Amino acid sequence: MAEIKVPVVRNILQANERLASENRRRFDEAGIFVINLMSSPGAGKTSLLEKTIETLAGRMGIAVIEGDLQSSRDAERIQKKGVQAVQINTEGGCHLDGNMIQIAMDSIDLSGVDLLIIENVGNLVCPAEFNLGEHEKITMLSVAEGDDKPVKYPLMFQICSVLLVNKIDLLPYTDCDVEKIRQTSRQLNPGGLVFEISCRTGEGFEPWLSWIENKVGEHRKNRSGAAPHADKS
Numbered sequence: 097m098a099e100i101k102v103p104v105v106r107n108i109l110q111a112n113e114r115l116a117s118e119n120r121r122r123f124d125e126a127g128i129f130v131i132n133l134m135s136s137p138g139a140g141k142t143s144l145l146e147k148t149i150e151t152l153a154g155r156m157g158i159a160v161i162e163g164d165l166q167s168s169r170d171a172e173r174i175q176k177k178g179v180q181a182v183q184i185n186t187e188g189g190c191h192l193d194g195n196m197i198q199i200a201m202d203s204i205d206l207s208g209v210d211l212l213i214i215e216n217v218g219n220l221v222c223p224a225e226f227n228l229g230e231h232e233k234i235t236m237l238s239v240a241e242g243d244d245k246p247v248k249y250p251l252m253f254q255i256c257s258v259l260l261v262n263k264i265d266l267l268p269y270t271d272c273d274v275e276k277i278r279q280t281s282r283q284l285n286p287g288g289l290v291f292e293i294s295c296r297t298g299e300g301f302e303p304w305l306s307w308i309e310n311k312v313g314e315h316r317k318n319r320s321g322a323a324p325h326a327d328k329s
């Protein structure tokens with residue numbers, strides 16, 4: 097069985113890579129900066145998007161693709177903030193893939209969008225294996241989950257450009273050692289950035305928001321053949 101299983105998995109990943117490359121081409125042609133946001137369930141991904149949109153929606157066009165097994169609760173939360181949000185239900189699937197993003201894109205009006213955020217299915221394992229065509233992967237870990245998670249689930253922490261350590265308002269009530277998370281993260285991913293944040297209080301949001309604004313600015317400049325999207329602020 098093992099001899100059969102390995103090539104099948106490889107084929108699935110190769111097919112996904114082709115779709116992810118097509119997605120990336122489309123994003124680049126449109127000059128849209130795309131983030132793939134990953135974490136375990138409940139770490140605070142949708143809360144991060146809500147708070148990020150509150151500040152940045154006046155300065156850039158934002159759209160969101162939400163991935164969950166069931167329900168459209170997260171897309172509804174985002175729509176309440178006044179931006180386009182499409183919900184993908186994987187019906188049991190533990191990650192998003194390139195094909196799902198292609199289908200979801202057909203429901204988004206990309207004109208005027210500078211930033212597309214894809215909230216992946218809550219899971220610290222499988223989403224790390226499937227590229228979606230994004231420019232950057234963001235991993236979130238909340239302090240309530242424990243500081244050993246980077247050691248136990250290394251791939252998710254190796255592949256991200258930014259690690260967001262969320263719920264720092266809860267630090268007094270946990271035994272989480274953020275310095276330990278930083279150290280492990282540095283070993284796994286020397287070039288990665290680490291921002292400590294609280295989506296509850298807004299603490300630590302400035303570096304995160306500046307990082308996004310810089311990235312969006314770079315991608316706007318590269319927009320092929322089109323005038324840059326006007327700054328709405």
Ligand SMILES: Nc1nc2c(ncn2[C@@H]2O[C@H](COP(=O)(O)OP(=O)(O)OP(=O)(O)O)[C@@H](O)[C@H]2O)c(=O)[nH]1
Binds near residue numbers: 136142143218
């Ligand atoms: N104390 C505290 N609670 C937070 C913070 N961020 C999020 N929460 C809470 O954590 C819970 C889960 O937040 P969500 O934003 O729904 O988490 P999620 O990662 O999107 O969850 P899934 O989509 O189900 O994977 C909610 O009750 C939030 O209010 C934070 O910084 N501090």
Ligand SMILES: [Mg+2]
Binds near residue numbers: 141143170
């Ligand atoms: Mg969510």
